[in-house]
Amino acid sequence: SVLAEREARIDPIKMGDTPSIIKAMNIMDYDVVGIGNHEFNFGLEYLDLAIASADFPMISANLYNEETQELRYDPYVILEREVDGIPIKIGVIAFLPPEIMMWDRVLLEGKVYAEPIVDAAAKYVPKLREEGVDLVIVSLHQGSSDAEAILENVEGIDAIIMGHSHGKIADKIDGVPVTMAGSWGNSLGLIHFHLLNIDGEWEVFSSCPQLWHVDEKVEAAPEIVEAVKEQHEATIDYVMAPVGTTAVPIKGYFSRVIDNEVTQLVNEAQLWYVKEYFKGTEYESMPLLSAAAPFRTNTSVDAGDVRIMNAADIYIYSNTLHVVKVNGLELKGWLEKSAENFNQIDPNSTEEQNLLARFSSYNFDVIEGIDYQIDVRNPVGQRIVNLTYEGEEIEDDMEFLVVTNNYRAGGGGYHLVDADIVLSSTVENRSVIIDYIIEKGTINPTPS
Numbered sequence: 001s002v003l004a005e006r007e008a009r010i011d012p013i014k015m016g017d018t019p020s021i022i023k024a025m026n027i028m029d030y031d032v033v034g035i036g037n038h039e040f041n042f043g044l045e046y047l048d049l050a051i052a053s054a055d056f057p058m059i060s061a062n063l064y065n066e067e068t069q070e071l072r073y074d075p076y077v078i079l080e081r082e083v084d085g086i087p088i089k090i091g092v093i094a095f096l097p098p099e100i101m102m103w104d105r106v107l108l109e110g111k112v113y114a115e116p117i118v119d120a121a122a123k124y125v126p127k128l129r130e131e132g133v134d135l136v137i138v139s140l141h142q143g144s145s146d147a148e149a150i151l152e153n154v155e156g157i158d159a160i161i162m163g164h165s166h167g168k169i170a171d172k173i174d175g176v177p178v179t180m181a182g183s184w185g186n187s188l189g190l191i192h193f194h195l196l197n198i199d200g201e202w203e204v205f206s207s208c209p210q211l212w213h214v215d216e217k218v219e220a221a222p223e224i225v226e227a228v229k230e231q232h233e234a235t236i237d238y239v240m241a242p243v244g245t246t247a248v249p250i251k252g253y254f255s256r257v258i259d260n261e262v263t264q265l266v267n268e269a270q271l272w273y274v275k276e277y278f279k280g281t282e283y284e285s286m287p288l289l290s291a292a293a294p295f296r297t298n299t300s301v302d303a304g305d306v307r308i309m310n311a312a313d314i315y316i317y318s319n320t321l322h323v324v325k326v327n328g329l330e331l332k333g334w335l336e337k338s339a340e341n342f343n344q345i346d347p348n349s350t351e352e353q354n355l356l357a358r359f360s361s362y363n364f365d366v367i368e369g370i371d372y373q374i375d376v377r378n379p380v381g382q383r384i385v386n387l388t389y390e391g392e393e394i395e396d397d398m399e400f401l402v403v404t405n406n407y408r409a410g411g412g413g414y415h416l417v418d419a420d421i422v423l424s425s426t427v428e429n430r431s432v433i434i435d436y437i438i439e440k441g442t443i444n445p446t447p448s
Helices: 002-010 020-028 044-052 117-130 144-153 222-227 229-239 261-277 308-314 328-341 429-440
Strands: 063-065 076-083 086-095 112-114 135-140 159-162 168-173 176-181 187-198 201-213 242-246 288-292 304-307 320-327 366-368 371-374 384-389 399-405 420-428
Touching: 002 020, 002 229, 002 308, 020 222, 076 117, 086 117, 117 135, 117 144, 135 144, 144 159, 144 168, 144 176, 159 187, 168 201, 176 201, 222 229, 229 308, 242 429, 261 288, 261 308, 261 320, 261 366, 261 399, 261 420, 261 429, 304 308, 308 429, 320 328, 320 429, 328 366, 328 371, 328 384, 328 399, 420 429
Parallel strands: 086 135, 135 159, 159 176, 288 399
Antiparallel strands: 063 112, 076 086, 168 176, 176 187, 187 201, 242 304, 288 366, 320 399, 320 420, 371 384
């Protein structure tokens, strides 16, 4: 969030201070937290600051220090509780996405490395059992396929709490209850256990995963509102500051079907920054393109003042700007992945057909600087037609530079594999947009 970014980068807090999210979690009295991927977006030092201010342990069983080859964080914790006056030991173990080494490479490379999740689970879940725990709960910052892989290879797991892919899941995999509680605090995942204690040994009689959904009827907790009030109000003041004006409305409503103002603005800003950055370098004369996706399809900025809050709405993630070198074949493959946004349409059918597939808007990249069409009559992998650069057909061996972000450059969304990254910057894409608007004064992001 912008509040978190402000505390980490804009008006940074110092070691000994407590980030607002940790203040809230301390009040909520968390027992333990499994580390995910976005915790690394502001670097290891800031994560250390957050951990130091937390009243609960933050754990991960698959991240190691490069220098010592030892785990950077505790792999698990054992919580000692009582059920009806009878002691019970609950082991909680956590795994983070190894892809952090791609997504935040510029912040992590040479400092830490991540072990594959299944390998780490096979190593540490048995150790938990050896310590005599009665329940093993896995905090997995990944989706169902990774949960399935763990359960196929590792025994002794009683529940998995998933995250990362923002789905809403309350189900069982191979008889093991799993939850995933959406995103932005819109749900709370619960797993209910019916336990039997037989001759001093706990057994799971049954289990039931569940989601509690949060809506406007759920009131804000007053103690948390008070605890973060100062930073909250300072963030509001910050995001309300105007940075320029737009001559046209910037709407994201149809951004999954047409090139629109949202992706146009992001691409114009990214090209503006990189053209200046590469002046006088070996890359100055190379064809330069830019890729942007509509992170939110309900973005709406009226013509007139553009504020920092608008830039945060257009670019909601704290991604950093990266540039990759691709050839014509790789460029087409990138676009073909984006074209999976659409279902295949049968022009001979008289029945209604859904144009849009189940596809995340943040993976629908629009690439500026080339011309192409998506023929939805064709099957997946064969949709990109009339692909040209400056009026000439793009050949497989032609080379291009494409401005994107660390997530995409690192393989996020599977548009790119082992990308040739020529620029890994710590400059946020959102900051580039803000600087571009300030530089131009008035913008007119109308797709041509």
